[in-house]
Amino acid sequence: MSLLTEKQIAIAAVRRACALTSLVFNQLRQNETLTKDDESPVTVGDFGSQAVINTVLRHAFPDDPIVGEEDSAELRSDSTEAVRHRIVELVNRILTAPLQPGENEQWGFGPERGLSTDEVMDMIDRGNYNGGSTGRLWTLDPIDGTKGFLRGGQYAVCLALIIDSVVHLGVVGCPNLPLSASNPSGPRGCIFVAVKDQGAFQFSLDDPFNPETAVPLHLPAMSTPENSCILQSVGHTRLTVNDRVAQLLGWTMPPISMDSQAKYCSLSRGEGGVYLRLAGDLGYREKIWDHAPSAILIEEAGGVITDADGEPLNFGLGRSLENNYGIIAAGKDVHSRVLKAVKQVRAEGK
Incomplete structure (x- = not known):
């Protein structure tokens, strides 16, 4: 299964969405912030990014359902008229921009492709599918790492194609991530792409779309304590547990704390040693859009990603990863050692 068309369209959609989020990032207005049920900030960029990507998928694959993070319920109220207007303005600015190399006007781009307010709201709500174990579906996180986005840190636009519960394609756009880890102050803006069995x-x-800019990703299978550390989320994981895991592994380098799936992307190009996310709230359920786009990235880069019991992640259970204590992603040899350490820490009752 080549998925060449799906890959091209997903890249184009994520790139356009990143253009929108970058506009918001650079021109963030105080009244462009709402509050979600979990009390984390969500911005105009979230809704606009989802509208852009869902519009592209609607044109290219009208029968494919989408599991997205956002819905337009709050946006349709009178109290959010200014925010709603700004979203529509930005979405149309992005969709009607001239075609870029590798794009096709049949995907919903071009000067005549503007949408009405109702159409933009409907595009956002195309992400309301509840998921399932059979058939094709897309899952989308329009801005992963909204807190990092708001404070000027790392965030990502993440899209995956899942077929019969298995991720076959992942595209992650990281507008603020340096192109080279060895030059952190250098040019920024990366897009990571993985297709099942294609690297x-x-x-x-x-x-x-320029093959000359392509950098193959290979996650080292082995590492040494001197050059290994834990990649971890900012405030969404059990950091004391991570410290104990690092101690058991003999790792002395300080952890790298970073928002969003940019952690997975950094790991895929050899930074750190393991991405470790252990549940801080035992009632919390990981969402499939938070991991599916990058799960295939890690696997195609030669790594292993499992839950904290060492079992494969199951993306066919709906919108969430049920019965999941955490995530471990690493090179093959590293993963087995980290898994052993995590099980020991859990046995200790940490």
């Missing part, structure tokens, strides 16, 4: 690659976000 994983990093491209420049500015030119993702």
